[in-house]
Amino acid sequence: NGNEVGGASGTDDGKITLGFSQVGAESGWRTANTKSIQESAASAGIDLKFADAQQKQENQIKAIRSYITQKVDVIAFSPVVETGWDAVLQEAKAANIPVILTDRAVDSQDKTLYKTFIGSDFVVEGQKAGEWLVKEYEGKTAPVNIVQLEGTTGSAPANDRKSGFEEKIKADPKFKIIASQTGKFTRADGKEVMEAFLKANPKIDVLYAHNDDMGLGAIEAIEAAGKKPGVDIKIITVDAVKDGMQALADGKINFIVECSPLLGPQLMELVKKVKAGETVEPRILTEETTFTQAQAKEALPNRKY
Amino acid sequence: MAETTPILEMRGIGKRFPGVTALDGVDFRLHPGEVHALMGENGAGKSTLIKILTGVYDIDDGAIELDGEPVLFSGPQQAQHAGVSTVYQEINLCPNLSVAENIYIGREPRRFGMISFRAMRAKAAELLGSLGIDIDPGSVLAGHSIAVQQMVAIARAVDISARVLILDEPTSSLDAGEVAQLFRVIRDLREQGLAIVFVTHFLDQVYEISDRITVLRNGRLVGEFRTAELSQRDLVEKMIGKELSALESIEEQAKPQLRDPSPLLVAEGVGRTGAIAPFSLTIHAGEVVGLAGLLGSGRSELARLLFGADKADSGELRVDGRPVTMRGPRSAMERDIAYLSENRRTEGLIEELTVRENIILALQANRGWARPVPRRQQDELVAKYVEALRIRPADPQTVVRNLSGGNQQKVLLARWLITEPRLLILDEPTRGIDVGAKADIQRLVVSLAGDGLAVLFISAELEEVLRLSHTIVVLRDRAVVAQVENTDAVDANSIMNTIATGVTA
Amino acid sequence: MTSVLAPRRRAWTIRKYVPILGTLVLLVIMYGIGIVNYEGFYNTQILLNIFIDNSFLLVVAVGMTFVILTGGIDLSVGSVVALTTMVCATLLNDGWPAPAAMIAVLVMGALLGFLMGCVIHFFEIQPFIVTLAGMFLARGLCYVISTSSISIDAPFWKTTAQERIGVGTFTITPSVVIAGLVVVIAAVVLAWTRFGRTVYAIGGNANSAMLMGLGVGRTRIGVYTISGLCSAIGGLLLSFYMSSGDPLHAIGMELDAIAAVVIGGTLLTGGSGYVLGTVLGITVLGLIQTIITFQGNLSSWWTRIFIGGLLFVFVLLQRAVVRRTP
Amino acid sequence: MTGVLKHRLFWPSAALIVLLLGNLIFTPHFFSIEIRNGQLYGSLIDILRLSAPLILVALGMTLVIATGGIDLSVGSVMAVAGALACLIVVDNPGLSGVLLACVAAVTLALVLGLWNGFLVSVVGLQPIIATLILMVAGRGLAQLITEGQIITVNSPPYRFIGAGYLLTFPFAVIIAAVVVAFTALLTRRTALGMLVESVGGNPRASRLSGIHSRRLIWGVYAFTGVAAGIAGLMATANVSSADGNAVGSLIELNAILAVVIGGTSLAGGRFSIAGTVIGALLIQALDTTIYTTGVPAQTTQLFKAVVVIVICLIQSPAFRRKVLRTVPA
Ligand SMILES: Nc1ncnc2c1ncn2[C@@H]1O[C@H](COP(=O)(O)OP(=O)(O)OP(=O)(O)O)[C@@H](O)[C@H]1O
Numbered sequence A: 001n002g003n004e005v006g007g008a009s010g011t012d013d014g015k016i017t018l019g020f021s022q023v024g025a026e027s028g029w030r031t032a033n034t035k036s037i038q039e040s041a042a043s044a045g046i047d048l049k050f051a052d053a054q055q056k057q058e059n060q061i062k063a064i065r066s067y068i069t070q071k072v073d074v075i076a077f078s079p080v081v082e083t084g085w086d087a088v089l090q091e092a093k094a095a096n097i098p099v100i101l102t103d104r105a106v107d108s109q110d111k112t113l114y115k116t117f118i119g120s121d122f123v124v125e126g127q128k129a130g131e132w133l134v135k136e137y138e139g140k141t142a143p144v145n146i147v148q149l150e151g152t153t154g155s156a157p158a159n160d161r162k163s164g165f166e167e168k169i170k171a172d173p174k175f176k177i178i179a180s181q182t183g184k185f186t187r188a189d190g191k192e193v194m195e196a197f198l199k200a201n202p203k204i205d206v207l208y209a210h211n212d213d214m215g216l217g218a219i220e221a222i223e224a225a226g227k228k229p230g231v232d233i234k235i236i237t238v239d240a241v242k243d244g245m246q247a248l249a250d251g252k253i254n255f256i257v258e259c260s261p262l263l264g265p266q267l268m269e270l271v272k273k274v275k276a277g278e279t280v281e282p283r284i285l286t287e288e289t290t291f292t293q294a295q296a297k298e299a300l301p302n303r304k305y
Numbered sequence B: 001m002a003e004t005t006p007i008l009e010m011r012g013i014g015k016r017f018p019g020v021t022a023l024d025g026v027d028f029r030l031h032p033g034e035v036h037a038l039m040g041e042n043g044a045g046k047s048t049l050i051k052i053l054t055g056v057y058d059i060d061d062g063a064i065e066l067d068g069e070p071v072l073f074s075g076p077q078q079a080q081h082a083g084v085s086t087v088y089q090e091i092n093l094c095p096n097l098s099v100a101e102n103i104y105i106g107r108e109p110r111r112f113g114m115i116s117f118r119a120m121r122a123k124a125a126e127l128l129g130s131l132g133i134d135i136d137p138g139s140v141l142a143g144h145s146i147a148v149q150q151m152v153a154i155a156r157a158v159d160i161s162a163r164v165l166i167l168d169e170p171t172s173s174l175d176a177g178e179v180a181q182l183f184r185v186i187r188d189l190r191e192q193g194l195a196i197v198f199v200t201h202f203l204d205q206v207y208e209i210s211d212r213i214t215v216l217r218n219g220r221l222v223g224e225f226r227t228a229e230l231s232q233r234d235l236v237e238k239m240i241g242k243e244l245s246a247l248e249s250i251e252e253q254a255k256p257q258l259r260d261p262s263p264l265l266v267a268e269g270v271g272r273t274g275a276i277a278p279f280s281l282t283i284h285a286g287e288v289v290g291l292a293g294l295l296g297s298g299r300s301e302l303a304r305l306l307f308g309a310d311k312a313d314s315g316e317l318r319v320d321g322r323p324v325t326m327r328g329p330r331s332a333m334e335r336d337i338a339y340l341s342e343n344r345r346t347e348g349l350i351e352e353l354t355v356r357e358n359i360i361l362a363l364q365a366n367r368g369w370a371r372p373v374p375r376r377q378q379d380e381l382v383a384k385y386v387e388a389l390r391i392r393p394a395d396p397q398t399v400v401r402n403l404s405g406g407n408q409q410k411v412l413l414a415r416w417l418i419t420e421p422r423l424l425i426l427d428e429p430t431r432g433i434d435v436g437a438k439a440d441i442q443r444l445v446v447s448l449a450g451d452g453l454a455v456l457f458i459s460a461e462l463e464e465v466l467r468l469s470h471t472i473v474v475l476r477d478r479a480v481v482a483q484v485e486n487t488d489a490v491d492a493n494s495i496m497n498t499i500a501t502g503v504t505a
Numbered sequence C: 001m002t003s004v005l006a007p008r009r010r011a012w013t014i015r016k017y018v019p020i021l022g023t024l025v026l027l028v029i030m031y032g033i034g035i036v037n038y039e040g041f042y043n044t045q046i047l048l049n050i051f052i053d054n055s056f057l058l059v060v061a062v063g064m065t066f067v068i069l070t071g072g073i074d075l076s077v078g079s080v081v082a083l084t085t086m087v088c089a090t091l092l093n094d095g096w097p098a099p100a101a102m103i104a105v106l107v108m109g110a111l112l113g114f115l116m117g118c119v120i121h122f123f124e125i126q127p128f129i130v131t132l133a134g135m136f137l138a139r140g141l142c143y144v145i146s147t148s149s150i151s152i153d154a155p156f157w158k159t160t161a162q163e164r165i166g167v168g169t170f171t172i173t174p175s176v177v178i179a180g181l182v183v184v185i186a187a188v189v190l191a192w193t194r195f196g197r198t199v200y201a202i203g204g205n206a207n208s209a210m211l212m213g214l215g216v217g218r219t220r221i222g223v224y225t226i227s228g229l230c231s232a233i234g235g236l237l238l239s240f241y242m243s244s245g246d247p248l249h250a251i252g253m254e255l256d257a258i259a260a261v262v263i264g265g266t267l268l269t270g271g272s273g274y275v276l277g278t279v280l281g282i283t284v285l286g287l288i289q290t291i292i293t294f295q296g297n298l299s300s301w302w303t304r305i306f307i308g309g310l311l312f313v314f315v316l317l318q319r320a321v322v323r324r325t326p
Numbered sequence D: 001m002t003g004v005l006k007h008r009l010f011w012p013s014a015a016l017i018v019l020l021l022g023n024l025i026f027t028p029h030f031f032s033i034e035i036r037n038g039q040l041y042g043s044l045i046d047i048l049r050l051s052a053p054l055i056l057v058a059l060g061m062t063l064v065i066a067t068g069g070i071d072l073s074v075g076s077v078m079a080v081a082g083a084l085a086c087l088i089v090v091d092n093p094g095l096s097g098v099l100l101a102c103v104a105a106v107t108l109a110l111v112l113g114l115w116n117g118f119l120v121s122v123v124g125l126q127p128i129i130a131t132l133i134l135m136v137a138g139r140g141l142a143q144l145i146t147e148g149q150i151i152t153v154n155s156p157p158y159r160f161i162g163a164g165y166l167l168t169f170p171f172a173v174i175i176a177a178v179v180v181a182f183t184a185l186l187t188r189r190t191a192l193g194m195l196v197e198s199v200g201g202n203p204r205a206s207r208l209s210g211i212h213s214r215r216l217i218w219g220v221y222a223f224t225g226v227a228a229g230i231a232g233l234m235a236t237a238n239v240s241s242a243d244g245n246a247v248g249s250l251i252e253l254n255a256i257l258a259v260v261i262g263g264t265s266l267a268g269g270r271f272s273i274a275g276t277v278i279g280a281l282l283i284q285a286l287d288t289t290i291y292t293t294g295v296p297a298q299t300t301q302l303f304k305a306v307v308v309i310v311i312c313l314i315q316s317p318a319f320r321r322k323v324l325r326t327v328p329a
């Protein structure tokens, strides 16, 4: 029930008004992200104007323009794509409205267009996954056959998680990515692609999935093929949503790199600081960790999303 | 007329469709300054020959020469550029464009590269005027009756024609007045040295206008004759390929005896604004009521109201003495009324379905989807009417689109006959049907009426109406102006008089 | 003897604009409702922003109008837009001068459209499949060029992106001017040229048009070429707007374009409709989006339901105003 | 032989077979089918199983297209039905809960189909717009049901619908086969098929022949809704979770493609159920081929484009006549 927030745009009552333009609601992760922002805005006493862009940059630009005309105090948004923001950010700057980026970066020469960028680093996530794998197979010489389930082709998380991972494992020739295909970040596609992988490749040692959902789909495929996920095939995923953590705790996944959507509280702190005119760090990483099976068992009971 | 060198010569033309040899070794010569009638029964191959000539169909065998040069048009566009313009059998115009545009599209008058619609409308009005048609050239084509559309198509072709003008059954829904206008224009063009190909099933028209006749039968050439040297009787025999006895009986065809004068349908003050003024009409079982009137006088409109194809906005309809509200064709069909539209392509045929499916369609619709007509019954019914109406090819699995125009018309007639209606509304049922089949249909109407079927009969051919009807309803300017009993005193002249003056003679 | 055909109502000429006028009136009402309900909505700039934010879509939809008027469909437009941005960005990064890069992508777009038109016409394959294959092809080429976005730093793009044309406080972008030009040219071509009228004729009845001796093949290939060209122009405008090439740009734009055309009163079966209607269709979609933004408190799913609802109300009223025979 | 060549299903079938054979080059055991854990296991089985939802949706789409319409909302209807079912099953994972969920979901899908049919046949909106409304709003509805989250269910009976095996055969395939057989019987053993073709072929003539085209069109959209609803159950059961955003996304395009490849014209009229099934199998086979042969993710679209173009060209009589110079059929 996210439709309770917002209301009259009031600069008069001393409340801070935050205009937030969200990418969309394309995944559970994104919904958790939205929820976190809405809830923490409410508890921080910030008046939130929220707009969903349905995955379209023009809608986001439109929303930001409209926030400018509505004279909100701070604008925050998760860019759908990295490029093409200069013009509208220029307008915001001219109107003296500070801008905060969340979750994804924009690719702009002019760093004064926004105050700060808070979010995860997808490359680092890929690296963490790669590092774990390298460590896991330390000292062994047998070749390791890896299959990869990529995210939506062309999306930043897919590109970065792939490059970060591959960067870490490329030093050792025993790691071989024998198949890599997009699973579009969904369970159904993850399962379908994994089924095909299993038939085409008799020996798969490791599965690296760019998010939990694809990994969860793949687990079903692996089980249907009569193999044991987590044992016969080791599985690494990214995100750490609740279902993923459950599978990790059950031993079906071996390692999860967290990519936290819960940046609401951090964001609200920043909004207040920016509004007060304080200087903030230009790049703030969300507080994230990684989970092994044992850690998952511990963390699971108070996992929120 | 002196023998000139032919402007067009087709030799050994052959065309095969899957399962059908439409043309086989046909020769055809056309001289400048002549009107050449192309004759033959339905499905003889007339339209196919024309389409071969203008490049609509690829040619299988044979060669074509225009002005001594071998030609092979890639399509109507190229044919037009070479001076050959054509009115194809089915009206081929664009319903969404205006009348003027339909005449001039592709050749619009332009100023500074932009089409000048004003000039175009003016030219169109003038052209249509010369054919005796007075309609707004800016109006949308779809709003006009088939007859008007046919005139528009003719106007277009006449205006384009440079060397050869081909008219494939241009007069099938025109009344005598329009035909006269058309012939005047054709004679003018002939004077100017144009070569004209003319296809029709009206023998009188052939003798009135043509200089030479080529007869086809079953896709083969029967021969080329001078009209003056070929008697009407011989012509028919050449077309049907056997001794003529059937035709004579039509001439003597008596109209059916009225047996049971109980009113089947009564219309009181039924009308529709903008379409037809309120009229009253009674049709009895076993009675044939003919509608007479000029093109656009509202005959079809009247028929459509009785069938519920359009909604009446005034008056009352009673069937069997009980008032009915026509909510649509279904209401009429439930009361055993059937309606054959004059517009066979847009309102009749389902082109991609087979002959069998087209024939049983109305019967099936009446029964509802859940009770399919058993296949055996279908086959019997279809076989019966394919036989009775001589539908060719006789294979019920043929896709209706591939039938010749006349045979398509017979299929539609069959569709309604198998529903065994009590009132049959026939709007131009004999359009494009050959002499033999026309006699069959007329005989059928007489015999059905004899069995107690009521018929509302609309035809551009006044003679046909006179021959069959007990009562003649005369329309003019979208209103019923007279209802006369068809006694011996009534003839074409007196009806024409009524039409012209609006007063019963 | 002459025929006594009474000259009939001349009402046709006015009647054919009823759909457009009806749509326009509804649009005004919708705008009025926006003004009453949302503070700041009355600002004329809001209206101008609709065109600023949709100039590329407008151009694409204009191309689509040509195709739909012939009774065809072009699903490739979104992908061609994306491909245009990608190729343009790549060429510029390779040091091509701006005019050369622009011409190159325009030619490429037109060529893609031309090829699809040829396949549709010569091999008699349904436009849906051919353009769907075109959609895969163009999108596939984007990924082959790069899977990540390429930013455009060419000064011309920067200035065009930030340039504002306007009187007083009301401004538009050069893109809007270009889109406006495209609309005017398209409207003139459709209404007053032989090509344009042939487009309508084909939509009315392609077989008749062929028998009437019109250049059906040429025209049909022509409309797909125009659609390809318009997609490329739209792609250029998008690259101004986004300053980047991205393989994920314009996903689903084909549906938006088709929707705009059809909401604008053009029949999907062809033969009836106007470019002006398409402009109105775009405005409707833009206005719906603007209302959503002003509403400001809708969750993602309510946003979708709300869009569907507004669309429903609009087309329902439109249908009531413009009661046409089906 | 020429008789076979002329059959309208010959070319789509040939394309399917060629595509499958092409796999043998890259994956020698592509055709091998074995029994694992009492279930048939192999790539061909995967293709059959994965194409089941598409077949269902395409089946409805076939009829809609035959009436001269189109239904863009099928994906959204799938998502709504799947979401509702999962919502119910989450709390009642037993067999009765699953049955209840199926009935509720299919009923809701039926209502949505009736809604589409109402807009098209009674209100008279253009089908593409009428169904676009539900395409947009329906996805919102699905997400409303799931609250934007992925609902994961843990219910073996529910999972059975999409991923279970009955007598070694995938249950989803059995459902699809039954619905296909049912539809084929319904349309070809009654007069329904012909009436639908008639309405699509010439609506005006059909009306004048006394066909209740309004009811018919309404019914066809309702049927499509139900088919999409069942497909939604299958798709969500396959992964035991409902993702309001992802379920059935872009399936409308694939379904239309399947219909068109199967030889049904988008202009309406004649339709072929067998053709549609072959079309759907072809599309799924293409996806599976891409995954098994290891086409890199960046080039899959390109690969698809090429295959679709080749299939279309080979199917086109004009292409064979003009380029391959074969005798016309
Ligand atoms: N496209 C086609 N496919 C298959 N058969 C066709 C096709 N066109 C015509 N035919 C067949 O060719 C034969 C000749 O038809 P055509 O239309 O030339 O006859 P016609 O002499 O014009 O008859 P009508 O007087 O009825 O118009 C018919 O048997 C018809 O069924």
Ligand SMILES: Nc1ncnc2c1ncn2[C@@H]1O[C@H](COP(=O)(O)OP(=O)(O)OP(=O)(O)O)[C@@H](O)[C@H]1O
Pocket: B135, B136, B139, B143, B144, B145, B146, B147, B148, B173, B275, B293, B294, B295, B296, B297, B298, B299, B300, B301, B302, B342, B460, C007, C008, C009
């Ligand atoms: N200028 C016009 N504007 C609007 N509608 C017209 C116009 N001219 C003709 N129509 C339409 O054309 C038809 C008139 O022809 P109608 O069917 O009444 O003629 P008819 O007496 O059957 O003669 P025929 O069928 O021989 O032309 C009607 O459908 C009428 O609405």
Ligand SMILES: [Mg+2]
Pocket: B046, B047, B048, B089, B168, B404, B405, B406
């Ligand atoms: Mg003929």
Ligand SMILES: [Mg+2]
Pocket: B145, B146, B299, B300, B301, B342, B427
């Ligand atoms: Mg008439």
